Each structure stands twice: as structure tokens, then as C-alpha cells.
Amino acid sequence: MTRPNVLVLGFDPYRVPISDADAVAAALDRGQARFAELDLATETCLLGLDDDVPAVVTSALTAQPWDCVVVGGGLRKPAEALELFELVVNLVHRHAPQAAIAFNTSPEDSADAAVRVLAA
Known part of the structure; x- marks a missing residue:
């Protein structure tokens, strides 16, 4: 069985006005590590x-x-x-209609959100 392919869409913490971009970037890194843990x-x-x-999301x-x-x-x-x-949800619907759509609560639980909807 092949590993599920998951795309995560979000804001680049260094390209949007937020108070602590480094903390968000670190959370994104921890979230990516969780994907590896879950294979x-x-x-x-x-x-x-x-x-x-x-254009970016469609690509x-x-x-x-x-x-x-x-x-x-x-x-x-x-x-x-x-x-x-x-806009983003409708782009997903249009260009990846076979994909389940998940919503995270933080950058760290993106993998868990994906597992949740893939198991449904």
C-alpha cells in the first residue's frame, strides 16, 4: 500500500504580518516531523x-x-x-476533487487532521 499524499496549504510566517514568525516556523517544522512519524x-x-x-494554489x-x-x-x-x-476551498474542490479536505487547529496537528479525514 502506498503512503497517502497530503498537501498542506497555509501562510508563510515570514511573509505575513504576525507577531512571532519564528515560533510559527518552529511549529510548522514540528508539524512536518509529525507527518514523518505517521508515515x-x-x-x-x-x-x-x-x-x-x-496561481500558486492551483499549481x-x-x-x-x-x-x-x-x-x-x-x-x-x-x-x-x-x-x-x-477561494482556497473552492480551488481544492475544483483541482483536487478526489482529495479529502482537512482543517487543522495549529501547524503542529496538520498530520493528525489528515489522518482523521483519511480514516473517515
């Missing part, structure tokens, strides 16, 4: 505010078949990101 293949697509989001989504796409909390939690969140 999940993963790629990360981190966005900046100046990115052409549809990541079409790079290979994904079993699961995790949409990070930074894209969905702040009210001012609602339109971006809608």
Missing part, C-alpha cells in the same frame, strides 16, 4: 500576501494527485481572511 508523504504550500493565490494542487489537502488555520480563522478561505 505520510507531505508537501507544503505556504502563501504570502503578495502571491497570486489562485500545488495540480502537481500530483493528493489524497488529502489540509487547509491551515491562518487561512480560515481570521474574519478578514474569509474571502481567501473561500
